[in-house]
Amino acid sequence: MFHRGDHVVTEGPTLDEDLLVEPAARRPWVEFATSTPGRLTVLGIALIVAVIAAGAITSAAVGARQQRVETLRTHTEPLANAAQALYSSLSIADAAATTSFISGGGGVDASTGAEQFTQAIGDASNALVTATNGVSSQDAESLALLSDVVRNLAEYFNLVATAQANDRAGNPVGVAYLDDASALMQGTILPLAERLYVLQAEAVAETQTHTAQLPATAFAATAAALVALVLAQLYLVRKSRRRFNPGLAVATLLMAGLLVWLTAASLVSTSASEHARTEGTQPINTVARARILAQQARADETLALLQRGSDTQSEIDYARHSQAFSDELTRQLDSSHGRDAAPYLSDAVTARDGWLAAHRDIEIALERGDYPTAAAIAAGSGAGTSAARFAALDESLRNAIDRLRDDEANAVTDVYRSMSALAIGSMVIGVSCGFAVGGGIWPRLNEYH
Numbered sequence: 001m002f003h004r005g006d007h008v009v010t011e012g013p014t015l016d017e018d019l020l021v022e023p024a025a026r027r028p029w030v031e032f033a034t035s036t037p038g039r040l041t042v043l044g045i046a047l048i049v050a051v052i053a054a055g056a057i058t059s060a061a062v063g064a065r066q067q068r069v070e071t072l073r074t075h076t077e078p079l080a081n082a083a084q085a086l087y088s089s090l091s092i093a094d095a096a097a098t099t100s101f102i103s104g105g106g107g108v109d110a111s112t113g114a115e116q117f118t119q120a121i122g123d124a125s126n127a128l129v130t131a132t133n134g135v136s137s138q139d140a141e142s143l144a145l146l147s148d149v150v151r152n153l154a155e156y157f158n159l160v161a162t163a164q165a166n167d168r169a170g171n172p173v174g175v176a177y178l179d180d181a182s183a184l185m186q187g188t189i190l191p192l193a194e195r196l197y198v199l200q201a202e203a204v205a206e207t208q209t210h211t212a213q214l215p216a217t218a219f220a221a222t223a224a225a226l227v228a229l230v231l232a233q234l235y236l237v238r239k240s241r242r243r244f245n246p247g248l249a250v251a252t253l254l255m256a257g258l259l260v261w262l263t264a265a266s267l268v269s270t271s272a273s274e275h276a277r278t279e280g281t282q283p284i285n286t287v288a289r290a291r292i293l294a295q296q297a298r299a300d301e302t303l304a305l306l307q308r309g310s311d312t313q314s315e316i317d318y319a320r321h322s323q324a325f326s327d328e329l330t331r332q333l334d335s336s337h338g339r340d341a342a343p344y345l346s347d348a349v350t351a352r353d354g355w356l357a358a359h360r361d362i363e364i365a366l367e368r369g370d371y372p373t374a375a376a377i378a379a380g381s382g383a384g385t386s387a388a389r390f391a392a393l394d395e396s397l398r399n400a401i402d403r404l405r406d407d408e409a410n411a412v413t414d415v416y417r418s419m420s421a422l423a424i425g426s427m428v429i430g431v432s433c434g435f436a437v438g439g440g441i442w443p444r445l446n447e448y449h
Helices: 028-034 036-103 111-134 140-168 173-211 216-240 246-306 312-334 339-367 371-379 386-418 422-446
Strands: 002-004 007-009
Touching (some): 036 111, 036 140, 036 246, 111 140, 173 246, 216 246, 339 386, 371 386
């Protein structure tokens, strides 16, 4: 401080530039986001994304489900049936060849045997074509099985042709060639066909298991969008002091309608899919196993007779296969599922009893050394012969499978129809909800302009 005349002069305060702090940079988007208009904008965008995503997720889930069902209808189930038909046709062809030798009709060129053999081979060829066309290029195991069947069939036909030629020439060695052919069929070809059927039957069951499940992701997305819409309306009630927002109310009703539609369609689809599994696939598998076992027993019966009763192993195999067949048939008759096929299975039981009785007559004839009578019972065309009784049995089992397949096909069609419109409808509802949300939020934003 110093004096200048009569005045006292003091130094003014100084500013320390080191203490200066630059003001924070303004962030308009943060200010906007924290303001009421910004919050409404963010809310509107989030709701639009949520409702459209719910529609898209539902559409994708339903579309994938529908694709699996369509694949089941047009690919997997027909392929499984073709595999079962392939096994049956090949088994019948082998039995026809053996029966012709038993009857002494000059091989499969004899009229009855030739017709049965040709028909069975034709059916097997059709089944092979269906199976080959139906197998996916990614299904390496099924393709390998089909390739092995075709390759071994060529060898089987050569053996049968050699057996025929020797039989026509009166050479006893023809029986040995036929025995080799039948061994190839029973030991190699038929197990390959059975494995193919098992694979495709498992694929059918797996697809039906998937289609019987509720689309959890679609339910979660739709329910979350519905909850978000309700919470958004409560927020707007508090902010705008209005009790009703028409746009959000419409969006809420649409999303609630989608959830109800999804629930109803899923329940119907799941019920139909479960019906297809329990009333179709499972009984079909049981009856198909019974048919396969019956055909194995018939092959054992004819082979044992071809060896004039000297082949004890064939008789042992016959007893084992026929008992297993009866067990499968009884299991299905006692089951509460697949009742539509019950009349055909009852006919099968009657035919089975007649077939078993005819087999006992064959055994009695062989025990007393009466081979011509045993051969007549085994390969004859009369109503009481083993061949006729087995033909009736096989026809009854085939009719039962066809009836169960019809029931299964109807149920699978119901599965598809129950959700056929939902894939597109859910997307339309999602987009409509998006427009409704925009129509509900926009007027509130205009109030702040």
